Amino acid sequence: MEAAGDSAGARGGLLCVTGGSGFIGSWLVRLLLDRGYTVHATVKNLQDEGETKHLQALDGADTRLRLFQMDLLDPSSSMRPAIEGARGVFHLASPLTLHTQDPEKELLEPALKGTLSVLRAAKDCSVHRAVLMSSKSAMLPNPAWPADKVMVEDDCWADLELLRERQVQGTLSKTLAEKAAWEFAEKEGLQLVVLNPGTTLGPFFTPSVNTSLNILLQLLRGQELELDAVYTGWVDVRDVAQSAIVLYENPSAKGRHLCLASMERLVDFADKIADMYPEFPVHRIKADKQGWLMRDKEPSKKLIDLGVRFVPFDVTIRETVDCFRSEGLI
Numbered sequence: 555m556e557a558a559g560d561s562a563g564a565r566g567g568l569l570c571v572t573g574g575s576g577f578i579g580s581w582l583v584r585l586l587l588d589r590g591y592t593v594h595a596t597v598k599n600l601q602d603e604g605e606t607k608h609l610q611a612l613d614g615a616d617t618r619l620r621l622f623q624m625d626l627l628d629p630s631s632s633m634r635p636a637i638e639g640a641r642g643v644f645h646l647a648s649p650l651t652l653h654t655q656d657p658e659k660e661l662l663e664p665a666l667k668g669t670l671s672v673l674r675a676a677k678d679c680s681v682h683r684a685v686l687m688s689s690k691s692a693m694l695p696n697p698a699w700p701a702d703k704v705m706v707e708d709d710c711w712a713d714l715e716l717l718r719e720r721q722v723q724g725t726l727s728k729t730l731a732e733k734a735a736w737e738f739a740e741k742e743g744l745q746l747v748v749l750n751p752g753t754t755l756g757p758f759f760t761p762s763v764n765t766s767l768n769i770l771l772q773l774l775r776g777q778e779l780e781l782d783a784v785y786t787g788w789v790d791v792r793d794v795a796q797s798a799i800v801l802y803e804n805p806s807a808k809g810r811h812l813c814l815a816s817m818e819r820l821v822d823f824a825d826k827i828a829d830m831y832p833e834f835p836v837h838r839i840k841a842d843k844q845g846w847l848m849r850d851k852e853p854s855k856k857l858i859d860l861g862v863r864f865v866p867f868d869v870t871i872r873e874t875v876d877c878f879r880s881e882g883l884i
């Protein structure tokens with residue numbers, strides 16, 4: 555069999571992870587070190603201990619992890635030093651935020667230009683395979699996609715006009731970035747495979763709470779969620795990191811991969827959290843505004859066929875809540 559990534563039997567070698575300091579990135583770095591790889595991880599600011607200390611504390615980090623400074627918004631910040639010599643690149647670095655002052659500058663530019671710069675460096679450094687962390691947001695919402703039609707990942711793209719109209723800039727930026735990545739890969743002959751995770755939850759060892767974890771935190775604190783345009787279901791962070799590795803290591807993995815433990819509406823999510831945690835003032839959502847979204851217990855068939863098994867909802871939620879408690883956040 556052709557070795558597209560490193561086959562499971564031949565682990566090791568150098569890999570680069572951009573956005574290694576983040577919620578998903580830190581889990582990916584951790585799992586890669588555990589699997590024997592040497593990792594070059596990028597962080598925005600090497601002087602900021604909040605971005606580096608939790609990575610340097612990982613098992614194997616002292617000998618097999620090297621951190622590089624890389625800012626997608628800084629044109630003088632080169633991607634090459636971190637990527638040089640790597641057999642594979644996982645591109646995760648991207649601003650993840652629901653609210654911005656200047657979406658063009660804060661979201662679109664780093665997502666789009668940043669992705670292309672990383673892929674350009676990957677191509678120039680003869681990287682064997684690149685894994686792009688896109689999002690389920692690059693697939694949905696798409697009103698033209700029948701709600702009862704099972705998702706075919708490679709065909710289903712979020713509707714750009716609708717995203718512009720609703721001003722969901724984060725979703726727009728991820729969709730444009732993924733489209734540009736596919737164009738680049740095809741034109742330049744770069745081996746690319748894409749992961750499209752949903753709202754990612756789970757235990758964290760980053761010193762701060764990112765945007766997706768904050769959704770659960772807000773819910774537990776009794777705040778109302780207005781995410782009808784973006785929420786399509788959750789997935790455990792360890793499954794996202796593991797899926798990215800499976801895509802890298804498995805030569806048969808091709809195209810786009812929806813990564814959701816279950817596809818569900820926001821109303822379902824809030825109800826389940828309210829049922830699990832009656833001691834918290836969870837706001838149940840009364841009006842289901844997500845008629846466009848099919849409910850599906852197995853939306854990630856492509857990943858399941860590659861051997862990925864998803865952590866159950868109550869395990870993910872309890873372990874996330876335990877982390878919130880131990881950090882004194884609730």
Ligand SMILES: NC(=O)c1ccc[n+]([C@@H]2O[C@H](COP(=O)([O-])OP(=O)(O)OC[C@H]3O[C@@H](n4cnc5c(N)ncnc54)[C@H](OP(=O)(O)O)[C@@H]3O)[C@@H](O)[C@H]2O)c1
Binds near residue numbers: 574575598627647648
């Ligand atoms: N969490 C989710 O629900 C979810 C769902 C679908 C897709 N994703 C995608 O998964 C990836 C990782 O997200 P995450 O959940 O781990 O978010 P996160 O915790 O906010 O991490 C984002 C990472 O990107 C880095 N980054 C942001 N802006 C940057 C810039 N201008 N230059 C260089 N690096 C920059 C951050 O670096 P600093 O730590 O230095 O700021 C951090 O390492 C992103 O591509 C995101 O779009 C996430």
